[in-house]
Amino acid sequence: MAEYLSPGVYVEEFDSGGVPLGGVSTSTAGFIGLAARGPVEGLPQFITSMNDFTRQFGGYLAENVFGSYRYLAYAVEHFFVNGGSRCFVMRVAPSDAKSASNDGSSALRLFAKNPGEWGNRVRVVLEPASKAKTQIYEILGDAAKSKKYRVKSNAGFRAGDIVAFDNGEGKQYNRIISSQDNIIELESPLEGGEEVVDANLLPAKVLTTCEFTLHAFYGDEAETYERVSLNVTAPNHVEKVIGKSNIVGVSCDSADHGAVHPFEVISGKPEETGKFVIELSGGSDGSADALSAGDFMGQDLGPGKRTGIQAFIDNDEVSLMAVPGVTDPNVQLALVAHCENLGSRFAILDIPQDKTKIADVMTHRDIFDTQYAAMYHPWLQVFDPLDKRNIYIPPSGSVAGIYARSDNTRGVHKAPANEVVRGCVGLDCQYNKGEQDILNPRGVNLIRSFTGQGIRVWGARTLSSNGLWKYVNVRRLFIFVEGSIKNGTNWVVFEPNDEKLWARVQRTIDAFLTRVWKDGALAGTSPGEAFYIQIGRNTMTQDDIDNGRLICVIGIAPVKPAEFVIFRITQKTGSE
Structure with missing residues (x-):
């Protein structure tokens, strides 16, 4: 019951009539x-x-x-x-039937999303990518031994990610142990000591994450998944991202490949190659x-x-x-x-x-x-x-x-x-x-x-x-009526099982069946001849009510098809 704790005018709504009942689809x-x-x-x-x-x-x-x-x-x-x-x-x-796949030697196993020879026409293209980059402002601790670095922003850098430090002359790869509050801890110290620091407005030395972009092609269909990772703890892990693909599925091995760019782990080629194409094979229709x-x-x-x-x-x-x-x-x-x-x-x-x-x-x-x-x-x-x-x-x-x-x-x-x-x-x-x-x-x-x-x-x-x-x-009409009443009366469940509820249920079903009769689905010249609805004390005992049962008895008179059309014809004589 509503609470009224302070003086004022309260406007409230309540349902008193039957709830409109819509018909279910019968043509799906x-x-x-x-x-x-x-x-x-x-x-x-x-x-x-x-x-x-x-x-x-x-x-x-x-x-x-x-x-x-x-x-x-x-x-x-x-x-x-x-x-x-x-x-x-x-x-x-x-x-x-078998699903097409790559040769299985790769750290990334690719396979057609479902079985069939169609998978042999799937082509996957991998390209190196990066989702984040930053510059190192400071080495925390001994410059030669420290693994902790204060960076401009650690956004996008996650524990377990492979990173590449580019000083303009070459790259060295590493793995993140932790990343928090603009401090990144790596698996091993970066080479170069204090030379890794670059606080310039336009830095020449940057730390970037190492990911790859995956393109999947089948006929006219094309899917692209950008900057996915082999880091199983990252939200952009390749298995998590490509799970929604309609063309390919993936699975990764659990081996530790060290601080190596994932593109190189998968393709066996350096990052500079730029592109790696995988053709699936072995698919069969059975x-x-x-x-x-x-x-x-x-x-x-x-x-x-x-x-x-x-x-x-x-x-x-x-x-x-x-x-x-x-x-x-x-x-x-x-x-x-x-x-x-x-x-x-x-x-x-x-x-x-x-x-x-x-x-x-x-x-x-x-x-x-x-x-x-x-x-x-x-x-x-x-x-x-x-x-x-x-x-x-x-x-x-x-x-x-x-x-x-x-x-x-x-x-x-x-x-x-x-x-x-x-x-x-x-x-x-x-x-x-x-x-x-x-x-x-x-x-x-x-x-x-x-x-x-x-x-x-x-x-x-x-x-x-x-x-x-x-x-x-006749059978399908009953399926329609039963399904419509079932779907349209969920609101009745857990309502107080009393005369008010019975009256609302009767009005709801009566309005629905009247519409069905007007559509020509029920026989009879009036709703009373087409159907009846019984609910209340004449359909339920006190034991039913005590055990939470509301029983409504419905009878309908379906129309039957004119399967045999008979015209009885006789000769009309002049005296008739």
């Missing part, structure tokens, strides 16, 4: 697959365009190297072509034979170390998931389990390209029973920018883009079907109505070509055997 996709470059562990990378993907993950992969594992780039491209605007991508690499289902399923080694599907545990924004072209049941079941466990995302699954017969398609479909996934077939014929010809790609990337397009134009309540597949010139297999009569009731969503109407998604069913959850839009 997550993709897992092989790429030419990019991190293979940690957080998935945010992508907003195909150019963005190419910059971070490289281009298309060759069919003769990776075969059916190469479709990530095509899926992301057609996600954007079909209306998607943002996605997250997690790269998978074969176990035998082979498709080294890939297994476990690489895509990933490992949970803790924050920052998760791989594959597990990497998306740390991501709260993705609502659609796909592993394009990877139809191994183990991987797909792991993806479905991931979506079911989180309850906030939906999986889009591919069927193997060679399974075109009804029996073969059903054999693959019968592996699954889930309301958090949908399956699409057949594969799509598109233009391949790499080989300059038409190829077939899995439909999951295109369908994810159609989901996003439908969400943004109509809403998540609209079934993402009867939508044109953009960028598609043909289908791997043409199914007819009789074949769809068999596949559709079993939850296989076909993509079909119609005369004068293009190629369209012609199904909107999940893989669930539960009739309540057989439509994709």
Whole structure:
């Protein structure tokens, strides 16, 4: 309670109404697959365009190297072509993929930031540099033996730094033991005695730190890190500074190289050389034979170390998931389990390209029973920018883009079907109505070509055997509502659990669901028919309240798609 200790007028604000509740995004996709470059562990990378993907993950992969594992780039491209605007991508690499590096004989080991043949085209250039210089005003103690010097300014000089004293005729190198209050103590006395002192306004004798500047080049990318050091205790130590690089990583040996310029330590050449070029080599993309289902399923080694599907545990924004072209049941079941466990995302699954017969398609479909996934077939014929010809790609990337397009134009309540597949010139297999009569009731969503109407998604069913959850839009509408309420009601936690709070919660959710109903996502001619909200003594016991539980029961009536449009026509006679 506020304190009032002195006379005066106090103006205070308080919240009395419901807190506005915004809807969560349902059109952000997550993709897992092989790429030419990019991190293979940690957080998935945010992508907003195909150019963005190419910059971070490289281009298309060759069919003769990776075969059916190469479709990530095509899926992301057609996600954007079909209306998607943002996605997250997690790269998978074969176990035998290697990062390019220098020959290993240098005190500074350089390596490509992540595995792949791309690292063989990385070039690193080193140049001598200095971050600080000063002049010596006084030798403290015996001029021949003292190691302590009073300088004009010790700013930039740190313990452990290598320094060079230049008297105009030559340089002598040393190492700093301590640096404080404009007094620098060196590892050994400087040669020359009193001759090292120079108090002139424009000194001819200076003490400078010894660092180097590192330039990293890959294609059109260039990074420059100025005045980095081998002094492990310094904030400009090369490992600390270059940790943010997208091109190279570094590691230093722990050997004591003495009072030697770091440029010479790394290159083996004197500072006067001016430039040292390092070409990385030994990088490899690995082979498709080294890939297994476990690489895509990933490992949970803790924050920052998760791989594959597990990497998306740390991501709260993705609502659609796909592993394009990877139809191994183990991987797909792991993806479905991931979506079911989180309850906030939906999986889009591919069927193997060679399974075109009804029996073969059903054999693959019968592996699954889930309301958090949908399956699409057949594969799509598109233009391949790499080989300059038409190829077939899995439909999951295109369908994810159609989901996003439908969400943004109509809403998540609209079934993402009867939508044109953009960028598609043909289908791997043409199914007819009789074949769809068999596949559709079993939850296989076909993509079909119609005369004068293009190629369209012609199904909107999940893989669930539960009739309540057989439509994709129903499941995704509930994901949207649940996620929106969860994200928008954090303010309720630790509030006093009484009638005032219950009323505010009810007003908050009522306003949100009324808006959802007005958008056409809920059935009914009035909000009362579209949803109900129950909170208070009829949903909670005293034991619930005593144990800190606030229970709110919500029921909504989702709209169902008009999957079967039936016009019953009869002959009208003159007497009728």
